[in-house]
Amino acid sequence: MRVLLIGSGGREHALALGLASSPGVTLIAAPGNPGIAEVASLRPVDAMNPDAVAALAVEVGADLVVVGPEAPLVAGVADAVRAKGIPCFGPTAAAAEIEGSKTFAKDVMHAAGVPTAGAVSTTDLDEVAAALDRFGAPYVVKDDGLAAGKGVLVTDDRDAALAHAAACGRVVIEEYLAGPEVSLFVVCDGETAVPLQPAQDFKRIGEGDTGLNTGGMGAYTPLPWAPPSLVPDVLDQIVHPTLAEMRRRGRPFAGLLYVGLALTRTGPRVIEFNARFGDPEAQVVLALLETPLAGLLRAAATGTLAAEPPLRWRPGAAVTVVIASAGYPESSRSGDVITGAEGAGFIHAGTARTADGDLVTAGGRVLSVTATGADLAAARDAAYALVDRVTLAGAVVRRDIALAALEGRIRVPE
Numbered sequence: 001m002r003v004l005l006i007g008s009g010g011r012e013h014a015l016a017l018g019l020a021s022s023p024g025v026t027l028i029a030a031p032g033n034p035g036i037a038e039v040a041s042l043r044p045v046d047a048m049n050p051d052a053v054a055a056l057a058v059e060v061g062a063d064l065v066v067v068g069p070e071a072p073l074v075a076g077v078a079d080a081v082r083a084k085g086i087p088c089f090g091p092t093a094a095a096a097e098i099e100g101s102k103t104f105a106k107d108v109m110h111a112a113g114v115p116t117a118g119a120v121s122t123t124d125l126d127e128v129a130a131a132l133d134r135f136g137a138p139y140v141v142k143d144d145g146l147a148a149g150k151g152v153l154v155t156d157d158r159d160a161a162l163a164h165a166a167a168c169g170r171v172v173i174e175e176y177l178a179g180p181e182v183s184l185f186v187v188c189d190g191e192t193a194v195p196l197q198p199a200q201d202f203k204r205i206g207e208g209d210t211g212l213n214t215g216g217m218g219a220y221t222p223l224p225w226a227p228p229s230l231v232p233d234v235l236d237q238i239v240h241p242t243l244a245e246m247r248r249r250g251r252p253f254a255g256l257l258y259v260g261l262a263l264t265r266t267g268p269r270v271i272e273f274n275a276r277f278g279d280p281e282a283q284v285v286l287a288l289l290e291t292p293l294a295g296l297l298r299a300a301a302t303g304t305l306a307a308e309p310p311l312r313w314r315p316g317a318a319v320t321v322v323i324a325s326a327g328y329p330e331s332s333r334s335g336d337v338i339t340g341a342e343g344a345g346f347i348h349a350g351t352a353r354t355a356d357g358d359l360v361t362a363g364g365r366v367l368s369v370t371a372t373g374a375d376l377a378a379a380r381d382a383a384y385a386l387v388d389r390v391t392l393a394g395a396v397v398r399r400d401i402a403l404a405a406l407e408g409r410i411r412v413p414e
Contacts, residue, residue, distance in 0.1 A: 003294055004057050005029040005040065006047050006077065007068030010322075010349030010368045011279035015068055016040055017347075018286045018293035025294045028060050034359060035348025047072045050080035057086050064089065064298045070276050071146055074100040078255070087301035091255040091275050095246060098253065099275040102144050102172045109270060112245035114238050116270040117174040117262075128165045131173035132158055142272075144170040152203075152213050177262035177269050180410050182226065183219075183281045184259045186239050187296060190252035192305035193239050194296070195231050197221050197288060197313060199281040200405070205329055207400045214329045215365055218401030219281045220319045220376065221288065225410040226263075234259060234268050242273070254300060265413040283347050283370045284318035319383040320370040321401050325350065325361040326394025332364035333394070340389040345371050345382075366392065376406050 003019050005012060005027060013035045020027045020039035029036045030045035030053070043060065046052050048071060057065050065081045067073055067090035076093035090096075097104045103121040108114075120131035121144065132139050139161035143151030153164040154176070165171045185196040199221040205211040227233075238259060246253045258274035277286075286293065290312040299305045325333045338351065338359045347370055350363020369386045373379030380402050387397060404410050 001063045001294060001298070002026045002028065002061050004060055004062040004065045005032075005036070005068065006045070006053055006065065006072060008033045008036070008047075009069065009279060010347050010365065011277050011282045012036060012068040013347045013349070014279075014282045014286050014368070014370075015066060015277065015293070018289065019066065019297075022292035022294035028062070030056055033348045034351050034353050035346065047077070048075050050075060050077045053077045054080035054084050054086075057081050058084055062086055064294065064301060066090070066297055068276060070096070070099050070274065073255070073275050074146060087298060089255060089297040089301045091253050092251065094251040095253040095255070096275040097251070098246070098257075098273045100146060102142050102272070103170065105273045106172065108242060108245050108249075112241040114241055114270055115267060117177050119172050119174040121170065121172045123170045125162065125166060128162060128171060128173055132161055135173065135175040138176045140174040140176050141165050141168070142172040142174065143168040144172055154213070177264055177271060179262045179264040179413050180225070181271065182223065182230070182261045182263060182268075183278050184231065184234055184261065185277060185281070185285060186235075186257045186259060187300050187305065188243060188253055188255060188257050189300045189303045189305040190243070190247065190254040191303070193235060193243060193257070194300075194305055194308070194311065195235060195239075196285050196311070198223050198226060198230060199285050201278065201281050202398060202401055205396070205398075207398050212329050214324075216278070216280045216322065217324070217398045218319070218321045219284050220317065220379070220402035220405065221281075221284045222317060224376065224405060225408070225412065227412060230263070230268065234261065238268065238270060254303070263412045279349070280320045280322055280368045283320040283368045287318040287320075287370055287372055288314045288316070290314050314372070316372055316374050317376040317379040318370060318372045319376070319379040319402050320347070320368045321383050321387050321397060322349075322365050323367045323369060323387065323390060323392060324365045324396040325363065325392070326396065328364040328396045332361070334360070334362050336361040336393050338366065339391045341367055345369060345386045361392070366395075376402055380406060
């Protein structure tokens with residue numbers, strides 16, 4: 001099977017590792033990155049150009065196209081590929097609006113009876129101010145559109161909340177959901193939903209979950225503190241009603257539904273939906289998936305998930321720690337030399353190769369350093385041992401990834 005993977009970030013490198021290790025797969029990636037180049041042949045493409053991606057899929061004789069990032073999905077890349085008769089893992093542009101517009105996602109959730117935060121969607125700053133006062137602190141302000149994981153501000157500072165709203169255009173003001181957060185990936189074919197293993201990520205830049213939101217500074221799986229009924233409850237109360245509502249609207253969702261949850265006193269409630277794998281959670285979840293990834297994604301793309309056998313998982317735990325470039329998340333630096341990032345466990349995101357072959361920074365989040373172990377403690381120790389091998393001037397790293405879980409400090413409200 002010839003698989004074409006679209007994207008160039010850490011999520012796509014994690015997908016590339018899973019796809020390339022699937023039996024009988026020849027992997028092509030576009031545009032890819034230096035890490036992906038180790039397991040796939042790279043081709044240039046403008047990932048935001050649906051016609052260009054579809055033409056490349058025809059040119060390389062792809063049997064399956066996997067679209068990693070959200071922006072190309074919202075732009076209609078999956079639609080263009082399917083129009084050529086090629087199976088594509090990723091929702092249509094109409095279905096991807098569940099991530100492309102938080103207002104649309106809220107409307108779907110309310111229509112489906114899905115538990116989520118109360119919210120107000122508006123472009124009017126007077127309405128923003130009224131909503132902030134109605135919900136109270138901590139204030140949650142979300143850019144309605146795509147913002148690469150950085151469009152959300154959670155703050156006790158009302159003036160900062162107003163300023164963020166003013167900079168966004170349309171915003172969604174939400175009530176704050178108190179409780180530990182969980183990411184659940186669900187592979188869907190429009191009808192059938194197959195959940196992967198839950199993970200927890202770390203969105204804030206600072207240790208102890210302080211500072212600005214980022215695209216994610218680390219993640220781990222499994223979650224030793226999560227209720228045993230978590231996944232069945234989320235499927236029953238959230239995923240299946242959402243898929244049914246999307247079908248009712250004529251926008252069946254086939255691809256990866258990312259369910260961002262808060263486990264509150266009233267049960268799981270949705271923080272957000274995404275239309276693709278989350279980064280860095282994909283790194284840890286896919287590291288433990290034993291079922292061949294290519295076959296699973298092709299089943300979703302061809303509407304045959306119901307016939308697939310149950311997923312198989314490797315025992316143990318996985319931890320990933322993000323290494324970001326100097327100044328992140330306010331800024332990023334390109335061209336800084338990275339050394340020590342050779343071998344297994346280094347998943348590339350914002351990297352590039354110089355003409356001399358040096359590995360250098362090319363963005364904010366540079367590497368996701370991922371390790372597995374017999375348990376969470378072993379996986380965490382192994383991940384940080386890999387982090388300590390890397391030399392990068394001004395590197396930004398959180399040292400508390402998975403620490404609260406390891407020390408038994410996470411509690412689900414009762």
